[in-house]
Amino acid sequence: MKIQQISVFIENRPGHLAAQIRALAEAGINIVTLSLADTEQFGILRLIVRDWEKAKGVLEAAGRVVKTTEVLAIEVEDRPGGLAELLEVIDAGGINVEYMYAFTYGFKGRAVMIFRFEDPDAAIAALQAKGIGVLDAVDLFRRAEG
Amino acid sequence: MRTLWNDAGGEFHPVCAPDFLPLDRLQGLQLQRLRATVKRAYENVALFRGRMEERGIRPGDIRSLDDIRSLPFTEKTDLRDTYPFGLFASPMNEIVRVHASSGTTGKPTVVAYTEEDIEVWASVMARTFACNGLHRGDILQNAYGYGLFTGGLGAHYGAEMLGMTVIPISGGQTDRQIMIMKDFGVTAISCTPSYFIHLVERAGELGIDLRDLPIRAGIFGAEPWTEGIRRHAEEQAGIKAYDIYGLSEIIGPGVASECTEQGGIHIFEDHFYPEIVDPKTGEPIPDGESGELVFTTLSKKAMPMIRYRTHDITSFITEECACGRTIRRVKRVGARSDDMFIIRGVNVFPSQIEAALLAVEGVQPHYQIILTRQKGLDQMEVQVEVTPELFSDQVRDLESVQRRISKSIEGTVGIRAAVRLVEPHTIERSMGKAKRLIDNREK
Numbered sequence: 001m002k003i004q005q006i007s008v009f010i011e012n013r014p015g016h017l018a019a020q021i022r023a024l025a026e027a028g029i030n031i032v033t034l035s036l037a038d039t040e041q042f043g044i045l046r047l048i049v050r051d052w053e054k055a056k057g058v059l060e061a062a063g064r065v066v067k068t069t070e071v072l073a074i075e076v077e078d079r080p081g082g083l084a085e086l087l088e089v090i091d092a093g094g095i096n097v098e099y100m101y102a103f104t105y106g107f108k109g110r111a112v113m114i115f116r117f118e119d120p121d122a123a124i125a126a127l128q129a130k131g132i133g134v135l136d137a138v139d140l141f142r143r144a145e146g
Numbered sequence: 147m148r149t150l151w152n153d154a155g156g157e158f159h160p161v162c163a164p165d166f167l168p169l170d171r172l173q174g175l176q177l178q179r180l181r182a183t184v185k186r187a188y189e190n191v192a193l194f195r196g197r198m199e200e201r202g203i204r205p206g207d208i209r210s211l212d213d214i215r216s217l218p219f220t221e222k223t224d225l226r227d228t229y230p231f232g233l234f235a236s237p238m239n240e241i242v243r244v245h246a247s248s249g250t251t252g253k254p255t256v257v258a259y260t261e262e263d264i265e266v267w268a269s270v271m272a273r274t275f276a277c278n279g280l281h282r283g284d285i286l287q288n289a290y291g292y293g294l295f296t297g298g299l300g301a302h303y304g305a306e307m308l309g310m311t312v313i314p315i316s317g318g319q320t321d322r323q324i325m326i327m328k329d330f331g332v333t334a335i336s337c338t339p340s341y342f343i344h345l346v347e348r349a350g351e352l353g354i355d356l357r358d359l360p361i362r363a364g365i366f367g368a369e370p371w372t373e374g375i376r377r378h379a380e381e382q383a384g385i386k387a388y389d390i391y392g393l394s395e396i397i398g399p400g401v402a403s404e405c406t407e408q409g410g411i412h413i414f415e416d417h418f419y420p421e422i423v424d425p426k427t428g429e430p431i432p433d434g435e436s437g438e439l440v441f442t443t444l445s446k447k448a449m450p451m452i453r454y455r456t457h458d459i460t461s462f463i464t465e466e467c468a469c470g471r472t473i474r475r476v477k478r479v480g481a482r483s484d485d486m487f488i489i490r491g492v493n494v495f496p497s498q499i500e501a502a503l504l505a506v507e508g509v510q511p512h513y514q515i516i517l518t519r520q521k522g523l524d525q526m527e528v529q530v531e532v533t534p535e536l537f538s539d540q541v542r543d544l545e546s547v548q549r550r551i552s553k554s555i556e557g558t559v560g561i562r563a564a565v566r567l568v569e570p571h572t573i574e575r576s577m578g579k580a581k582r583l584i585d586n587r588e589k
Contacts, residue, residue: 005539007537007538009532009537009544009567011567011568011569016569037540037541039541039545041567042567044539063569063570063571065532065534066537067537067538067539099540
């Protein structure tokens with residue numbers, strides 16, 4: 001159920017983000033989705049890619065610090081209130097969301113969000129109990145990459 | 147004697163008499179005191195006795211001032227290795243004061259004074275202020291820090307001995323400093339030059355022009371500064387800016403001072419015997435050539451210091467000074483023979499920063515210290531390369547790493563640093579060795 005996300009440390013300076021994206025492109029790695037957390041001094045680039053081990057290797061070979069984290073890909077109704085209902089389920093389960101970000105595509109009226117939870121296993125249990133779809137990697141990349 | 151006083155309204159204070167001793171009298175006094183100091187150190191301090199025995203030297207072998215060259219050097223590390231009281235030559239019941247400064251590993255270096263030492267210290271600081279053209283009737287705002295640092299109390303006692311009115315305001319609270327300077331009719335201020343520049347800028351923001359106030363002298367020390375800073379301070383504040391020199395291991399402030407001629411610092415050499423040596427070989431070098439300043443205390447009872455290496459680079463000025471003082475001058479101290487730097491009056495070695503970094507779990511010793519001056523105040527930024535152990539996918543974890551590093555540095559050197567995390571392998575390494583310090587402060 002869990003998806004591997006890779007995170008990279010980036011200094012908040014011109015050119016530093018582009019250099020890392022370029023390194024992945026040259027290795028033929030497609031980025032399925034991403035988010036960038038930024039502060040005045042640095043940023044954390046979080047990526048979802050099919051072959052995360054290869055991506056990690058490419059970035060590390062380029063001298064980057066890379067970390068992998070388990071995140072969940074969750075289906076959400078692509079309509080007003082869809083996300084609100086999902087978050088209510090999460091809140092009701094007493095589950096803490098560290099951060100989240102969205103995919104850029106929809107699928108049969110459903111969007112997919114990436115969630116980083118403090119406790120992903122508790123989140124899976126709470127979501128499945130409510131019949132909310134948590135995608136595994138196979139499903140996710142099939143949808144994302146067709 | 148020539149005119150001893152450059153300042154109208156001043157009168158000669160007897161404490162200043164040794165500044166004008168004829169050379170033969172001065173050297174006679176130095177030799178007599180040197181012999182007594184060496185004997186005291188040998189008899190009461192195991193480290194000095196051990197080193198002299200290794201060389202087969204006994205105190206009686208010191209028969210001339212030149213014989214000082216046979217004595218072993220003392221380094222700052224000797225204070226650390228004997229922490230806290232190992233170099234004391236007096237029993238505790240004769241020690242009336244201790245001060246401490248930053249050491250190279252986080253432990254401070256401790257210095258001690260007997261009642262007599264405090265009196266000598268006050269006298270050399272009184273002579274310092276007299277050199278700077280100050281006297282009874284002057285109102286001194288003493289903005290050196292009071293506390294373990296020697297600056298505040300050292301200046302305080304000297305100013306009182308000279309008969310000045312002392313305002314023991316200590317450091318910080320700039321707006322209050324400016325108010326008191328104006329309201330009390332302050333005529334002189336003692337502080338670090340960088341703090342004074344900051345004070346001038348702040349006064350400007352408050353709409354106060356220091357040139358309109360009675361203040362006429364700045365007594366600046368505890369960090370190296372330049373002619374550029376002097377010109378700036380003198381023009382912006384309408385004062386004369388004087389350089390004073392000292393180090394706690396020798397006594398604190400009051401080792402040497404500029405006179406009103408502003409042409410190099412006079413060493414109070416009836417109490418502190420100066421040598422200038424080749425920093426590599428330790429051998430004496432001809433007068434006038436640059437080398438490392440070395441001091442032997444001639445009067446200190448609680449903590450005599452034999453051939454202490456300051457790592458400050460300077461040279462003797464061989465011409466007589468127009469002020470008439472016979473005590474020797476050296477050029478103002480700027481460069482150092484080691485990597486120590488001074489920020490806001492505090493001595494810091496990059497190795498201390500390194501120790502503070504390594505005390506934080508996951509930090510590797512890949513760092514760089516960047517010094518800048520903003521609004522007249524020195525700022526220290528420490529750049530640290532991110533390691534896999536430190537890195538997290540969450541911003542707050544990285545911010546917590548920055549805070550932990552900053553706290554560790556402040557706990558070690560007492561100075562707050564801005565910590566910036568940088569990508570791995572981005573800190574410049576020159577010839578295999580990282581360049582630890584980039585000093586972008588105005589020269």
